[in-house]
Amino acid sequence: MANLNSQLFTPESGAVDPSSVPYKTLYTGAKMPVVGLGTFGSDRYNGEAVAQAVKDAISLGYRHIDCAAVYGNEDLIGQSLHDIQVQGLKREDLWITSKLWNDMHDEQNVIAACEKSLRDLQLDYLDLYLIHWPFPNFHAPGVDVSSRDPHAKPYIHENYMKTWRQLEKLVERGLVKHIGTSNMTIPKLKLLLRDAAIKPACNEMELHPHFQQSELFQFVIDSGMVAIGFSPIGSPARPDRDRTEDDTVDIEDPVIIEIAQRHGIHPAVVCVKWAVQRGQVPIPFSTRRSSYLGNLQAVVTDPLTADEMQAIAKIDKNCRLIKGQVFLWKDNQTWEDLWDLNGEITPP
Ligand SMILES: NC(=O)c1ccc[n+]([C@@H]2O[C@H](COP(=O)([O-])OP(=O)(O)OC[C@H]3O[C@@H](n4cnc5c(N)ncnc54)[C@H](OP(=O)(O)O)[C@@H]3O)[C@@H](O)[C@H]2O)c1
Numbered sequence: 001m002a003n004l005n006s007q008l009f010t011p012e013s014g015a016v017d018p019s020s021v022p023y024k025t026l027y028t029g030a031k032m033p034v035v036g037l038g039t040f041g042s043d044r045y046n047g048e049a050v051a052q053a054v055k056d057a058i059s060l061g062y063r064h065i066d067c068a069a070v071y072g073n074e075d076l077i078g079q080s081l082h083d084i085q086v087q088g089l090k091r092e093d094l095w096i097t098s099k100l101w102n103d104m105h106d107e108q109n110v111i112a113a114c115e116k117s118l119r120d121l122q123l124d125y126l127d128l129y130l131i132h133w134p135f136p137n138f139h140a141p142g143v144d145v146s147s148r149d150p151h152a153k154p155y156i157h158e159n160y161m162k163t164w165r166q167l168e169k170l171v172e173r174g175l176v177k178h179i180g181t182s183n184m185t186i187p188k189l190k191l192l193l194r195d196a197a198i199k200p201a202c203n204e205m206e207l208h209p210h211f212q213q214s215e216l217f218q219f220v221i222d223s224g225m226v227a228i229g230f231s232p233i234g235s236p237a238r239p240d241r242d243r244t245e246d247d248t249v250d251i252e253d254p255v256i257i258e259i260a261q262r263h264g265i266h267p268a269v270v271c272v273k274w275a276v277q278r279g280q281v282p283i284p285f286s287t288r289r290s291s292y293l294g295n296l297q298a299v300v301t302d303p304l305t306a307d308e309m310q311a312i313a314k315i316d317k318n319c320r321l322i323k324g325q326v327f328l329w330k331d332n333q334t335w336e337d338l339w340d341l342n343g344e345i346t347p348p
Helices: 047-059 074-086 107-121 157-172 186-195 214-222 254-263 267-278 289-297 306-313
Strands: 023-025 031-033 064-066 095-100 126-131 176-182 202-206 226-230
Touching: 047 064, 047 074, 047 289, 074 107, 095 107, 107 126, 107 157, 126 157, 126 202, 157 176, 157 186, 186 214, 202 214, 214 226, 254 267, 254 306, 267 289, 267 306
Parallel strands: 064 095, 095 126, 126 176, 176 202, 202 226
Antiparallel strands: 023 031
């Protein structure tokens, strides 16, 4: 982004001047606004509702939108992005991320997949393109967590690098400004950092007060990447298939509720403030104007105190919500096998 201008800033009550929103500087010098709007409708919100939220959120001061081919709504979001640019917003003042879905990892598919996202989003380039998951395993949208791809594979670094080389080509061709990863682990990232010609600029990872992933978070920062935090509010509206009995609820945590009451804000907004002050870039989802506006206002008003930050640091419950069961590659595995918990890549 050349600059974070105030063009199309609607000075209506509560809107946030985009030039006042803090940003993260990537290793290229590019600036990413510290809060983005998520666009996964969780099977609850249709593409039209999400696209309308994108358009309205931009008019309220958002400049960072987190998209993905698999969310099935990039064409509708593209219309919103087009409309807003026709009204005068410059492309370089938006930060748009998209992601390569698992069924398009093969070398011959990557560039075509990115071009499809670009066509749908009506853009000439993406600011960031991520490999959505490090597994090439396909599952149809909406299937139960017990569903498995009969051709599912484990993480094979050689194959991941073949995919990565295609992402590097996207940068060389000017279709993408930065490339990055999502749902990675430290051992996988170490191999990628060793072998990449173009370094990952960001890692998108689940991050919320009950799942702080301190070790991976620190590794990402120390490696010169930006940590983008998904499900920053604890994904309270996530699909039923992504819920288990042991899951905890961040916005019902007494520590979060007490801080929210003290500041006179919704517990969700406390999660957004905590995320930004900790140093990650949250991408909260909402189609409700009061919610997405509150999540943007969160980053320019009334910061949490050091004591409040410390109190939240202590409520980590190591509670992963998006476990990824559908990506397992053989029988008798548990979701933990996807996450290299003993510090080594789980063997095939
Ligand atoms: N890379 C990946 O693999 C990956 C995985 C998951 C998500 N993501 C990205 O991360 C984004 C966010 O994650 P998420 O949608 O799972 O969860 P989230 O942002 O933690 O939670 C979203 C839900 O929180 C509620 N909410 C949001 N702001 C609120 C506010 N100010 N006050 C009250 N409630 C509020 C809304 O509930 P109601 O709808 O009930 O209002 C909304 O549906 C996604 O949209 C997607 O872009 C990426």
